[in-house]
Amino acid sequence: MAIKTNKAIKLSQKHLLGIQELSINDVNLIxxxxxxxxxxxxxxxKKLAVLRGKTxxxxxxxxxxxxxxxxxxxxxxxxxxxxxxxxxxxxxxKGETLIDTAMTLNAMxxxxxxxxxxxxxxxxxxxxxxxxxxxxxxxxxxxxxxxALLDALxxxxxxxxxxxxxxxxxxxxTHSRVARSNIYLLNMLGxxxxxxxxxxxxxxxxxxxxxxxxTDMKKGLKDCDxxxxxxxxxxxxxxxxxxxxxxxxxYYGLTPDKLNHAKEDALIMHPGPMNRGIEIDTKLADDINxxxxxxxxxxxxxxxxACLKMFCE
Amino acid sequence: xxKQYFVNANIIDPxxxxxxxxxxxxxEDGLIEAIGxxxxxxxxxxxxxxxxxxxxxxxxxxxxxxxxxxxPGFEYKENFKTLSNAALAGGVTxxxxxxxxxxxxxxxxxxxxxxxxxxxxxKINIFPSASLTKNIEGTNMTEFGLLEKKGIIAFTDGTxxxxxxxxxxxxxxxxxxxxxxxxxxxxxHDLAKNGMINSGIIATQLGLSGIPDVAERIIIERDLTxxxxxxxxxxxxxxxxxxxxQIIRDRKGKVKFTTGVSVNNLSLNENDIGDFRTFxxxxxxxxxxxxxxxxxxGLRDKTIDIIxxxxxxxxxxxKRLTFAQAATGASGIETLLSLxxxxxxxxxxxxxxxxxxxxxxxxxxxxxxxxxxSIGNEADFCIVDLEKPWIxxxxxxxSKSKNTSIEGKKLQGKVTNTFVKGEELFKL
Numbered sequence: 001m002a003i004k005t006n007k008a009i010k011l012s013q014k015h016l017l018g019i020q021e022l023s024i025n026d027v028n029l030i031x032x033x034x035x036x037x038x039x040x041x042x043x044x045x046k047k048l049a050v051l052r053g054k055t056x057x058x059x060x061x062x063x064x065x066x067x068x069x070x071x072x073x074x075x076x077x078x079x080x081x082x083x084x085x086x087x088x089x090x091x092x093x094k095g096e097t098l099i100d101t102a103m104t105l106n107a108m109x110x111x112x113x114x115x116x117x118x119x120x121x122x123x124x125x126x127x128x129x130x131x132x133x134x135x136x137x138x139x140x141x142x143x144x145x146x147x148a149l150l151d152a153l154x155x156x157x158x159x160x161x162x163x164x165x166x167x168x169x170x171x172x173x174t175h176s177r178v179a180r181s182n183i184y185l186l187n188m189l190g191x192x193x194x195x196x197x198x199x200x201x202x203x204x205x206x207x208x209x210x211x212x213x214x215t216d217m218k219k220g221l222k223d224c225d226x227x228x229x230x231x232x233x234x235x236x237x238x239x240x241x242x243x244x245x246x247x248x249x250x251y252y253g254l255t256p257d258k259l260n261h262a263k264e265d266a267l268i269m270h271p272g273p274m275n276r277g278i279e280i281d282t283k284l285a286d287d288i289n290x291x292x293x294x295x296x297x298x299x300x301x302x303x304x305x306a307c308l309k310m311f312c313e
Numbered sequence: 314x315x316k317q318y319f320v321n322a323n324i325i326d327p328x329x330x331x332x333x334x335x336x337x338x339x340x341e342d343g344l345i346e347a348i349g350x351x352x353x354x355x356x357x358x359x360x361x362x363x364x365x366x367x368x369x370x371x372x373x374x375x376x377x378x379x380x381x382x383x384x385p386g387f388e389y390k391e392n393f394k395t396l397s398n399a400a401l402a403g404g405v406t407x408x409x410x411x412x413x414x415x416x417x418x419x420x421x422x423x424x425x426x427x428x429x430x431x432x433x434x435x436k437i438n439i440f441p442s443a444s445l446t447k448n449i450e451g452t453n454m455t456e457f458g459l460l461e462k463k464g465i466i467a468f469t470d471g472t473x474x475x476x477x478x479x480x481x482x483x484x485x486x487x488x489x490x491x492x493x494x495x496x497x498x499x500x501x502h503d504l505a506k507n508g509m510i511n512s513g514i515i516a517t518q519l520g521l522s523g524i525p526d527v528a529e530r531i532i533i534e535r536d537l538t539x540x541x542x543x544x545x546x547x548x549x550x551x552x553x554x555x556x557x558x559q560i561i562r563d564r565k566g567k568v569k570f571t572t573g574v575s576v577n578n579l580s581l582n583e584n585d586i587g588d589f590r591t592f593x594x595x596x597x598x599x600x601x602x603x604x605x606x607x608x609x610x611g612l613r614d615k616t617i618d619i620i621x622x623x624x625x626x627x628x629x630x631x632k633r634l635t636f637a638q639a640a641t642g643a644s645g646i647e648t649l650l651s652l653x654x655x656x657x658x659x660x661x662x663x664x665x666x667x668x669x670x671x672x673x674x675x676x677x678x679x680x681x682x683x684x685x686x687s688i689g690n691e692a693d694f695c696i697v698d699l700e701k702p703w704i705x706x707x708x709x710x711x712s713k714s715k716n717t718s719i720e721g722k723k724l725q726g727k728v729t730n731t732f733v734k735g736e737e738l739f740k741l
Binding site for chain 2: 020097098099117118119120121122124125139140141142143177180203204205206208209
C-alpha cells in the first residue's frame with residue numbers, strides 16, 4: 001500500500017513534551033499523518049521502512065500497558081529498532097539520577113527516546129540533556145500529549161470535526177495528565193470543554209484554562225457530544241480525597257441515567273485502564289453504540305506512528 | 314591595626330538616624346572613633362592616610378537572621394569558612410545560623426563545638442540558633458534556658474513548624490519565663506504536604522502539587538492568638554503572601570511580635586519558575602505578583618520588620634533532579650544586599666527602609682549591639698558602590714554551593730569592601 005510522503009513537513013518543536021508547546025499547525029500535521037497510518041494498521045502487511053536504521057528507546061519509569069505497547073508497536077511497524085527498558089530493574093534502582101541515565105543512553109546514539117515518568121517535568125529535564133528527540137509518554141500530572149492527540153483523532157473520525165462540540169471531561173482532574181493535555185488540545189481545536197469533578201479532585205484555578213467547571217455531573221453533561229471519563233488515580237492520592245468508591249460512583253460514576261443528560265448520540269471515551277463500577281458502569285463501557293474506548297486504543301498506535309515519524313525527521 | 318580615615322562617603326545608619334555625607338574614623342582598637350559630616354579632610358591631620366570614598370555609601374554591616382550553614386553534617390554544602398567568605402562578599406557581618414544540621418543543634422554539648430568552629434573558622438559574627446524541639450521532631454522542647462546560657466541567641470525549628478498547638482503554647486510559656494526569642498517558620502504541614510510551589514494556575518499547569526497560602530496564614534493566626542495570652546518574644550521567620558501581610562498589619566497594634574521576609578519573595582514570583590527551574594523551589598514558595606507587591610508594601614509601612622537572605626546552600630546534585638526530587642532552597646547571602654537594592658533602584662522602597670530592615674531592625678529583635686555605626690562600637694560596616702551594574706554568575710559566587718535563584722540577573726549596586734572590627738576582610 002502506498003503511503004503518501006509529505007516532504008515539506010516542518011514541526012515547530014524538536015521534542016514532543018506537551019500539547020502546550022505545539023502550534024495548531026503542528027497538531028494538524030500530526031493528525032493528518034496519523035490518518036494515513038490508520039489504514040496501514042488495518043492492512044495485512046503492516047510494516048514500513050520509514051524508520052529503518054533508527055533507534056528508539058522506551059524509558060518507562062511507571063508501569064504502563066497500553067502506552068508502552070502502543071509506542072513499541074508503532075516503532076516496530078515503522079521499521080525502527082525498538083528497545084524497551086524496564087526501569088524497575090535499572091540503575092535508577094541503584095541510585096542513578098535521571099540525568100545520568102539520560103547521559104548513558106545518549107552515548108548510545110538513539111534517534112528518539114520515549115519517556116514515561118512519575119514526576120512532572122521529567123521529560124523536559126531529559127530533553128535538555130540528550131541530542132535526540134524526546135517524546136513524552138506521560139509525566140506526573142502534567143501532560144500526556146499522545147493520548148490527547150489520539151482522543152482528538154477518535155473524535156474527528158466519529159464526529160467529523162471538533163470545533164463547536166461540547167466535550168465533558170469527568171473524574172480525577174487534579175492528578176490527571178490526560179485531562180490537562182486534552183483541555184489544551186480541545187480548546188485549541190475549538191471545542192467547548194466542561195470539567196466535572198468533586199472539589200477535592202479539581203485543580204486550583206483550572207477555569208483560567210478557559211473551561212467550564214462543574215461539581216454536579218448532570219449539569220456538566222448537559223448537551224455534551226463527548227463524555228470523557230478519567231480513572232481515579234488512587235496511587236497518586238496521599239490522603240483522603242474521597243469518602244468511598246461507592247459514594248464516588250453514586251455522584252460521579254457514568255451511569256445510563258446520568259448519560260441521559262448528554263446528547264442522544266454522545267460518545268463515551270476513557271483513556272484506560274478502567275475501574276469498572278467506580279467511574280463507569282461496566283455495561284456502558286462495553287456498549288458498542290456509545291463507547292469508543294477500543295477505538296481509542298486502535299488509533300493510539302496510528303498517532304504514535306505519526307509522532308515517531310515526524311519527530312524523528 | 315593602624316588608625317583608618319574615610320571621607321566623602323554617603324553614610325546611612327538608621328539606628329542613629331544618620332543619613333549624610335561625611336567620614337568615618339576607626340581607631341587602632343577597631344572601634345568607631347568618629348563618624349558623620351564633621352569628619353572631613355579639614356579636621357584630619359594631613360599626615361594621615363585618608364581614603365576618599367568619592368560618594369560611595371557606608372552601611373552598617375548587615376545582620377542576616379536566616380542562614381543555613383552545613384556544619385556539622387553537610388560540610389560539602391557550606392562550612393563556616395566558606396559561609397564567612399560569602400557573607401563578607403555581600404556586606405554581611407553578623408548571621409543567625411539555623412539549627413537544621415546533622416546532628417541538630419538541640420543540646421548544650423553541641424553548642425560548644427559550634428561556637429568553637431564559628432570562632433576559629435569564621436571571620437564574621439556567628440549567632441547560632443538552636444531548635445525548639447529535640448531533633449526537630451516537634452514533640453519535646455529543648456532546654457531554652459541552658460542553651461541560652463551557652464550562647465544560643467534564638468530558637469527555631471528552621472525549616473519545620475510546630476504543628477501541635479498545645480506544645481506551641483508551652484513553648485511560648487517557657488520562652489516568656491526565660492525571655493527567649495522564638496522564631497516560627499509558618500507552614501501547616503498537612504496543608505502543605507507534598508507541595509512544591511504556590512497553589513494556583515502555575516502549579517496546575519506544571520502538574521505540581523501546590524502549597525496554598527492558607528497553610529501559612531493558619532499558623533500565623535494560631536500563634537498570634539496564643540500570643541495574646543502568652544506574651545513572649547515571637548518572630549515570624551518569613552512570610553510569602555498578601556494575606557499574611559494583611560493579618561500581621563491588623564494584629565500589630567494588639568500584640569507585640571516581629572516579622573521577616575526573604576529577599577527571594579520580595580524580588581521574584583511564581584512565573585520565574587518557568588520550565589521547572591529547580592533553583593526556584595523555595596520554602597515558603599514564590600507566589601503571585603500581587604503577593605510580591607503586598608510584601609514590598611508591608612516593608613514600606615513597617616508591617617514587615619526585616620529582610621533575610623534565607624541562604625540555603627545545596628550542592629548541584631541536589632538540584633539537577635526532577636522538580637519533585639530536587640532540594641528546596643537557594644544560596645543568597647552574597648546577593649542579599651544587591652538584590653534588595655533593586656527595590657530602591659526601581660522606586661519601590663526608600664534606601665533607609667531597606668538598610669534598616671537589613672541592619673538595625675534584626676539587631677533590635679536579637680537584642681545585640683550590631684547593625685549600627687555608634688561611636689565606641691566595633692567597626693562592622695561595608696562600603697557600597699550603589700550604582701555599579703553587575704550580572705549574577707553562579708561560577709563567580711564565593712559560597713561553596715552555587716544554587717542561586719537569580720542566575721543571570723542584572724543588578725545594580727555592589728559591596729566593594731567589608732570590614733569586621735575595623736579590619737578589611739573583603740575587597741572587590
